[in-house]
Amino acid sequence: MAKQYDVLFRLLLLGDSGVGKTCLLCRFTDNEFHPSHISTIGVDFKMKTVVIDGIKVRIQIWDTAGQERYQTITKQYYRRAQGIFLVYDITSERSFQHIMKWASDVDEYAPDKVQKILVGNKSDEVDKRQVATEQGVKLAKAYGMDFFETSAFTNHNITESFTRLAEQVLAANKKDLDLLRMSVNDELNLTALEEEEGLCDSGTGDQGKGCWC
Amino acid sequence: MDQSVAIQETLEREENCTIVSFFCSHALVYGLLIPEKKDCLFETKIFIYNHRRMAITGDDVSLEDIIPISLDFAVVEVFCVVCLILGADTRVRVSYCEEELELRLPFGSHSRCFLTEVNRAWSGRSSLRVISLAPASTTVGKLNQHRKTGLLSDFYFVEINRHSSYSGISSREDRDDLVRSSSHTPSNKAQILTMPQFGLRDTLIRCELLKNEESYTYLENFSFFLGTYNVNGQSPKESLRPWLSCTLNPPDMYCVGFQELDLSKEAFFFNDTPKELEWTKAVSEALHADAKYALVKIVRLVGIMLIFFVKKEHAEFISEVEAETVGTGIMGRMGNKGAVAIRFCFHNSDICVVNSHFAAHIEEYERRNQDYKDICSRLQFRQLDPTQPPLTIMKHNVVLWIGDLNYRISDLDVDNVKELISNKDFETLHTYDQLKRQIDKEAVFDGFLEGDIDFQPTYKYDTGSDNWDTSEKCRVPAWCDRILWKGKNIEQKHYHSHMALKTSDHKPVSSMLIVGRINGEAYKKTFEDIVRNIDKMENECIPSVSLSQREFDFKDVKFMQHKAQTLSLFNDGQVPCQFEFIQKPNEPTYCKPWLTANPYKGFIAQGGSVDIELEIFVNRTTAPELNFGKQMIEDILVLHLERGKDYFISVTGNYLPSCYGTPINLLCQLREPIQDMTQETLRKLVSIVLNTEKPLDIPKELWMMVDHLFRNAIKQEDIFQQPGLRSELAEIRDCLDTGMPDSLPGSNHSVAEALLLFLDSLPEPVVPYHFYQQCLESCSNASQCEKVISMLPQCHQNVFNYLAAFLRELLKNSASNRLDVNILATIFASLLLRSPMKQDFAEKRKTQEFFQHFLIQGSS
Numbered sequence A: 001m002a003k004q005y006d007v008l009f010r011l012l013l014l015g016d017s018g019v020g021k022t023c024l025l026c027r028f029t030d031n032e033f034h035p036s037h038i039s040t041i042g043v044d045f046k047m048k049t050v051v052i053d054g055i056k057v058r059i060q061i062w063d064t065a066g067q068e069r070y071q072t073i074t075k076q077y078y079r080r081a082q083g084i085f086l087v088y089d090i091t092s093e094r095s096f097q098h099i100m101k102w103a104s105d106v107d108e109y110a111p112d113k114v115q116k117i118l119v120g121n122k123s124d125e126v127d128k129r130q131v132a133t134e135q136g137v138k139l140a141k142a143y144g145m146d147f148f149e150t151s152a153f154t155n156h157n158i159t160e161s162f163t164r165l166a167e168q169v170l171a172a173n174k175k176d177l178d179l180l181r182m183s184v185n186d187e188l189n190l191t192a193l194e195e196e197e198g199l200c201d202s203g204t205g206d207q208g209k210g211c212w213c
Numbered sequence B: 001m002d003q004s005v006a007i008q009e010t011l012e013r014e015e016n017c018t019i020v021s022f023f024c025s026h027a028l029v030y031g032l033l034i035p036e037k038k039d040c041l042f043e044t045k046i047f048i049y050n051h052r053r054m055a056i057t058g059d060d061v062s063l064e065d066i067i068p069i070s071l072d073f074a075v076v077e078v079f080c081v082v083c084l085i086l087g088a089d090t091r092v093r094v095s096y097c098e099e100e101l102e103l104r105l106p107f108g109s110h111s112r113c114f115l116t117e118v119n120r121a122w123s124g125r126s127s128l129r130v131i132s133l134a135p136a137s138t139t140v141g142k143l144n145q146h147r148k149t150g151l152l153s154d155f156y157f158v159e160i161n162r163h164s165s166y167s168g169i170s171s172r173e174d175r176d177d178l179v180r181s182s183s184h185t186p187s188n189k190a191q192i193l194t195m196p197q198f199g200l201r202d203t204l205i206r207c208e209l210l211k212n213e214e215s216y217t218y219l220e221n222f223s224f225f226l227g228t229y230n231v232n233g234q235s236p237k238e239s240l241r242p243w244l245s246c247t248l249n250p251p252d253m254y255c256v257g258f259q260e261l262d263l264s265k266e267a268f269f270f271n272d273t274p275k276e277l278e279w280t281k282a283v284s285e286a287l288h289a290d291a292k293y294a295l296v297k298i299v300r301l302v303g304i305m306l307i308f309f310v311k312k313e314h315a316e317f318i319s320e321v322e323a324e325t326v327g328t329g330i331m332g333r334m335g336n337k338g339a340v341a342i343r344f345c346f347h348n349s350d351i352c353v354v355n356s357h358f359a360a361h362i363e364e365y366e367r368r369n370q371d372y373k374d375i376c377s378r379l380q381f382r383q384l385d386p387t388q389p390p391l392t393i394m395k396h397n398v399v400l401w402i403g404d405l406n407y408r409i410s411d412l413d414v415d416n417v418k419e420l421i422s423n424k425d426f427e428t429l430h431t432y433d434q435l436k437r438q439i440d441k442e443a444v445f446d447g448f449l450e451g452d453i454d455f456q457p458t459y460k461y462d463t464g465s466d467n468w469d470t471s472e473k474c475r476v477p478a479w480c481d482r483i484l485w486k487g488k489n490i491e492q493k494h495y496h497s498h499m500a501l502k503t504s505d506h507k508p509v510s511s512m513l514i515v516g517r518i519n520g521e522a523y524k525k526t527f528e529d530i531v532r533n534i535d536k537m538e539n540e541c542i543p544s545v546s547l548s549q550r551e552f553d554f555k556d557v558k559f560m561q562h563k564a565q566t567l568s569l570f571n572d573g574q575v576p577c578q579f580e581f582i583q584k585p586n587e588p589t590y591c592k593p594w595l596t597a598n599p600y601k602g603f604i605a606q607g608g609s610v611d612i613e614l615e616i617f618v619n620r621t622t623a624p625e626l627n628f629g630k631q632m633i634e635d636i637l638v639l640h641l642e643r644g645k646d647y648f649i650s651v652t653g654n655y656l657p658s659c660y661g662t663p664i665n666l667l668c669q670l671r672e673p674i675q676d677m678t679q680e681t682l683r684k685l686v687s688i689v690l691n692t693e694k695p696l697d698i699p700k701e702l703w704m705m706v707d708h709l710f711r712n713a714i715k716q717e718d719i720f721q722q723p724g725l726r727s728e729l730a731e732i733r734d735c736l737d738t739g740m741p742d743s744l745p746g747s748n749h750s751v752a753e754a755l756l757l758f759l760d761s762l763p764e765p766v767v768p769y770h771f772y773q774q775c776l777e778s779c780s781n782a783s784q785c786e787k788v789i790s791m792l793p794q795c796h797q798n799v800f801n802y803l804a805a806f807l808r809e810l811l812k813n814s815a816s817n818r819l820d821v822n823i824l825a826t827i828f829a830s831l832l833l834r835s836p837m838k839q840d841f842a843e844k845r846k847t848q849e850f851f852q853h854f855l856i857q858g859s860s
Ligand SMILES: Nc1nc2c(ncn2[C@@H]2O[C@H](COP(=O)(O)OP(=O)(O)O)[C@@H](O)[C@H]2O)c(=O)[nH]1
Pocket: A015, A016, A017, A018, A019, A020, A021, A022, A023, A024, A034, A035, A036, A037, A038, A039, A040, A066, A121, A122, A123, A124, A125, A150, A151, A152, A153, A154
C-alpha cells in the first residue's frame, strides 16, 4: 500500500462543446453530476486511480475546450495523450458528424500509438435521440474503435468506457509493462520504480515549458 | 550574470574557499562560502558585498560584512501576508550574536539554492566562533578592522534594514516597522528555515493512506487445527478422534502432519506406500463431526506427510495451492528426513504450512538447526508466472511449522527429567529443551513463536502404552513433536499432547491457532475507498484559480492609444499556486506584439488574488498589418498554473485603421478619410492596386499637417524641438483619420510632433529601404543625391520634395524659430532615410550630410 500506483498515463476527452465531456469526467472521478453547463475554456484535468489486471494505474484525464476558436491551441495537447475519447451527444446529429473532424485532427496531432474510443453520451435522453445506436456502432467499426453509449446523468457505462480505454492503453504499452511486472516482487527494483514515478510526476509538473513540445 | 567571479577575486588566496552559492538583492551581493579544507578556523560564512554596478571584477565589489554560520546563527522565514501575495520576494531574518538583519531574496531558484546551502551549512556548523581569531591579513581580518571604524552600521540601516540591538542606533520607528512585518522572533532558533516543500502533497497522501489502513480494515478470525504425529511406521489401529476432534467447535482448517509413516525400504527407495491412504482415511474419519471438510491437498516425502483440509464454505477462498518437498536425509537429499510443505492463498494472505522431520540423536542439535536452514532455503514453490522468482517459505505472511523436530532435553539425566515430569514442572524442564535454547540463541526458527508447553514430553513411550521407553537405550523423554508459527495476528487457543493414542512410540500433538485475516471484501472495499479519497484529495490539491473575466473586448483600438483592462485571478484552490502566461506553438512570445500582460507570471497564496493588467498598444511596427485587416486585434492567451490547468483568455478589439502606419502609395489613393473606407476596400487596395483614379500627389494627411504648420507655425520658436501634448496628438490623429477639417486641433508643437510621428510610422520610409545604400554612397555629392531622389517612386519623390521645400521655408525664418540646417537635418534624416538594419554613427552622419544638400537655400 505504500506505493500509490504502478503506471501513470494521460487520457484526453475530445468532442464538440456541450456533448458532456466535463460531466463524464466529473462522474468518473467524483461520481457527481452537475447539470449546469459551464463551458470549459482551457484545459483542465483530474486524477483517478484504477486497478486493472492487478496493476495500479493512475490516470490523468484531460478535459478540453470544445469551441472551434480554441482548437489550434488544444490540438497541441493531443500529442501528450496515450488515449483519446471521441465524444458526441446522441441528441445532436451535428456533434456526431463532427466526430470525423475530431478523428482526423487526432490522426494528425496525436502520437501514432494513441488508443481511441468512441462515446455517444446522454443515452438517457431517449426522446431526443437523433443518432441511432447503430450509427455509432457503424462509425466505430469503420474507425476500428470500441464504442459505448454512456450517460453521465445516470452513470451508465461510465466506468466501463474509461476502464476499456485504460485497458487498451495498457495493452498497447504491454512491453514496458511486462518489464514493470517482472520487478513488482523485487523489493530492490521497487525503489527504482518509485524514482521513475518521480520522473513521471515531474513530467506533469513542468507542463509550463513542456507543454508544446 | 555570474557575479561569483568578482567575489572570488576579492578573496585572499590562502582562504581556499569555494563559493557555494550567491545571489544579488538590491545593492548587495550575498555569497555563501565554505572552506575547501576542513579548516576549523574558517567555517562557512555568508559574505555580504556592496557593489557599484553589475559586478564583473573584484574592484566592483567591496566586502561589507561576514556572517559566520556558527551556533549563534539562525535563519527564520519572515511570514507576512503582503509578501506572500506579492510572491516575488522571500524574506528571511538572519540573526547571529546579537545582531539581526532582514534579507529579501528575489523569488527564484538562485535564492532557493542559496537558502538550501545556508541551511545545510547550519546543520553541519561548528561550535567555534572564530571571527576575532582570524589573522588580520585575511579577508575576515580586514573586515574586522573595517568594522572597528564603525563605518558599516549606517549603511546597512538604509540598505537592508539592519538591526543591531547593542549599537543603539536603530530608532523606535524602524523597529516597529520591522516588528509589524514579521510574526516571528529570531530568538527561537529551532525555527530554522525550511525549504518550500513542493513534494509535501505526495507525502501527505502517503501518510493518510497508512493512517487509514489501520482504521478501515478489520480482522476476521479463522481457526487452524494443527496436528503432528510420528507414527513410527505403524498403520492406524485406533480412532484419531481424541486427537483431531478435541475442540469444542469445528476448526476452519486442518493441517495434519505425520512422520515415519512408513519405515519400509519400498517407501524409502520408491516413495510408494499404502500407508498414505490408510492414514488419510483415518484422518478424514476423525475430523470434527459438526462441519464438512474438503480435502485440499496431500503432500508426502517418504514417511513425512501433510494433509490439508478446509471447511467446505471456505474452499472457494483458497487459491494458488502449491506443495513441495525437500529431503535432508543421507547425503543431504534422501527423504527419510526433511520437510513437506503446502502453500496457499486464503483471501488476501499467503500462508505456508510446513511439516518437517529433523535429524535424530540427542547430540545432533546443530544438525537439526542445519536441517531447518536447508529447508528454508531449498524449499521453493513455483510461481504461476514463470518470469517471477520462486517463492520461499519465508516470503509468506503466515508460516505454520509442525513436525518431529527431534530436539531433546539435554544436560539432565533421565531420573531428573522423569522427576520433573512427575512433578509437572514443565517450566523447569523446558529450560533444558534444546529447541528453546537454540531459539533463544537465535540459531534456529528466527521470528517464530511457540506456546507454553503444558504437557509431558511426547517421546519416547513403549508402543501401546503410556510408559516411558523401557528398551535398553532407555531414552530420555523429549518434546520432539512441536508446533510453531510466524506471522501477524496469530493467537494460540491450545497446545496439547494426546495421551489416549497408543499406536506409536510418540504421542500426537495438536494446537489450535486463531489466525486473524484481513477480510477480503472489506480489504478490497477499503483499498478502493482510500484510493478514491486520495484521488479526491489530489484533485482538490490541483492548483486552481478563478478568473474575473475570460474574454476581454477592447472595443475600438487606435494607433498609439494605450488601453488596459484588469484580469483578476483569485486562488480558489487548496494550495498556493504559480501562474504564468505560456507561449503558444509557432509564436515567439506568449502574446501578440501589441499586447502585454503585467505581471505575466507570479505567485498567489491560497485565498489570495492578483490583478493582471492586459495592455494594448499598437505602435508603428504592429500598425501596418492591422491597418488593412491582415491582422486583427485577436489573441488567445494561455494562462498556465504550475502542476495545474491551463486557462484560455481571449482578447479582441476593433482596430481603427489610421494613416499612421499606412504606406505613402496607398495613402495617395485615398481621397476619403481612411476610416470612411470599408475594410473590404482597404484590403483590395493592398492586393490589387486599384488604378481607377489618378492618385494624389502626396497623401492628403501629410498635406494637412504641413499646410497647417506652414500657415501657423512658420515662425514658431523651437518648432520640432518642443514635444506636443499626448491628448492633442490623439485628437490630430482622429482628425486625420476621420475627416478633412479646415484646420487641425492642438498647438503648433503637437501638430509638428504629429508630423514627425507620421513619418516615423511609415512602413516604408520616404526614401525606401532599397535606396538607402545608394544615398550613403552619394552623400558627399549634391547632384548625385538629387539623382537618387529622382529615381524614387513618384509619390515618395513628391513627399520628399514637398517636405524639403517646407523645411527650406522654415529655415528662412530661422531668426524667429531658431532652427538651422543642422537641427533639421538631424531630425529629418533619421525619419526619411531609415536604415533597414541597425545604423551606426558614421552612417548617421552620412544620412544627415545627404539631407543637408536639400536644405541649402537655392537648391532645386
Ligand atoms: N441528460 C444528460 N445530460 C447531460 C449528460 N452529460 C452532460 N449533460 C448535460 O449537457 C450539458 C453539457 O455538458 P458539459 O459536460 O459541460 O459538456 P462539455 O462542453 O462537453 O464539457 C450540461 O448541461 C449537462 O448537464 C448526460 O449524460 N445526460
